[in-house]
Amino acid sequence: MKKLKFTIGILMIMLGFFGVIWQRKEQNEIQSQPVPLSNKTSFMTVADNKSLTVSSQKVQIHVDPALYSTTVETENDYVALKKYPNSNSTTIDKLYRGEWGMYLGSQNGWIKINTNDGNIGWVKKENTQITTSLRKVNPTLTQLKVVLDAGHGGIDTGAESNDGTLIEKELTLQTVKKIGAALEKIGVNVVYTRTQDNYLALDEIAEKSMRESADLFISIHYDKYDYDNGMNGQTTYYYYQDDKFMATVINTALANNLTLGNNGVRQGNYFVLRQSNRPSLLLELGYLNSDRDVAIIKQTDFQNKVATGIVAGLRTYVNELEANK
Numbered sequence: 556m557k558k559l560k561f562t563i564g565i566l567m568i569m570l571g572f573f574g575v576i577w578q579r580k581e582q583n584e585i586q587s588q589p590v591p592l593s594n595k596t597s598f599m600t601v602a603d604n605k606s607l608t609v610s611s612q613k614v615q616i617h618v619d620p621a622l623y624s625t626t627v628e629t630e631n632d633y634v635a636l637k638k639y640p641n642s643n644s645t646t647i648d649k650l651y652r653g654e655w656g657m658y659l660g661s662q663n664g665w666i667k668i669n670t671n672d673g674n675i676g677w678v679k680k681e682n683t684q685i686t687t688s689l690r691k692v693n694p695t696l697t698q699l700k701v702v703l704d705a706g707h708g709g710i711d712t713g714a715e716s717n718d719g720t721l722i723e724k725e726l727t728l729q730t731v732k733k734i735g736a737a738l739e740k741i742g743v744n745v746v747y748t749r750t751q752d753n754y755l756a757l758d759e760i761a762e763k764s765m766r767e768s769a770d771l772f773i774s775i776h777y778d779k780y781d782y783d784n785g786m787n788g789q790t791t792y793y794y795y796q797d798d799k800f801m802a803t804v805i806n807t808a809l810a811n812n813l814t815l816g817n818n819g820v821r822q823g824n825y826f827v828l829r830q831s832n833r834p835s836l837l838l839e840l841g842y843l844n845s846d847r848d849v850a851i852i853k854q855t856d857f858q859n860k861v862a863t864g865i866v867a868g869l870r871t872y873v874n875e876l877e878a879n880k
């Protein structure tokens with residue numbers, strides 16, 4: 556057993572040595588995408604801050620912007636996933652532009668991908684953009700970079716409480732600052748999408764998370780139902796299956812810290828989750844048009860409890876990764 560551990564240790568050091576060189580090359584490639592294709596779909600390397608990273612090739616569904624309008628959804632917003640690499644083959648699925656899948660290979664101008672729904676098929680090469688994505692393996696808290704997004708802002712005010720005293724864009728900014736301060740206290744590297752009352756387009760938000768190589772992106776929101784007092788509680792959303800575990804851990808920690816009802820973890824097709832290849836969650840921290848929730852949200856320590864919950868969740872997440880090594 557000891558000998559095995561020693562051998563693994565030596566292997567890790569060697570991997571690290573070659574990894575650093577490879578990593579430098581890698582970072583340049585990310586900036587000048589698309590990355591040249593290879594048959595490798597993943598590769599272990601060591602990042603500059605000494606955490607082991609796994610690199611994988613991901614495919615983003617691309618549609619020429621001239622073909623779609625951002626206000627109305629049409630057929631041009633989707634790309635067919637074919638069973639075989641030819642146009643006459645059966646369409647297995649339709650993928651939304653901007654959606655990510657795993658790269659599996661290429662053949663005669665077609666790219667083979669594994670989609671988020673677990674469908675394996677082919678997309679025309681001109682409808683794809685291939686990027687190398689890095690994820691840290693078993694990171695410590697101080698190696699984590701968390702990108703915090705305060706939902707809405709500027710002209711986009713978001714939801715409002717029934718009495719008009721709480722405005723979502725203001726609450727999200729206050730909450731994000733509390734979460735950020737709590738994360739920084741335990742050594743997590745925090746980046747904000749906004750720190751003031753300004754409007755950011757959704758694609759800028761997703762871009763920022765990817766540019767920062769976020770280990771976790773969290774978008775903070777407060778909910779609103781179709782009619783007043785129709786719904787209450789906190790909900791945690793993820794989009795990619797890979798993020799479900801992280802969503803569950805964070806949601807459990809929030810449920811333990813908040814007196815709001817908990818609606819559990821749900822898959823949500825939100826732009827900021829779907830368009831990013833970083834681990835991403837969207838938290839709805841109670842309904843602003845629920846008087847019951849607002850009474851809790853208004854409590855002075857509510858936002859601190861949210862921050863405590865996220866810190867606890869992140870600790871659990873890191874420990875679980877360590878335990879499952």
Ligand SMILES: [Zn+2]
Binds near residue numbers: 706713714776778
């Ligand atoms: Zn919102």
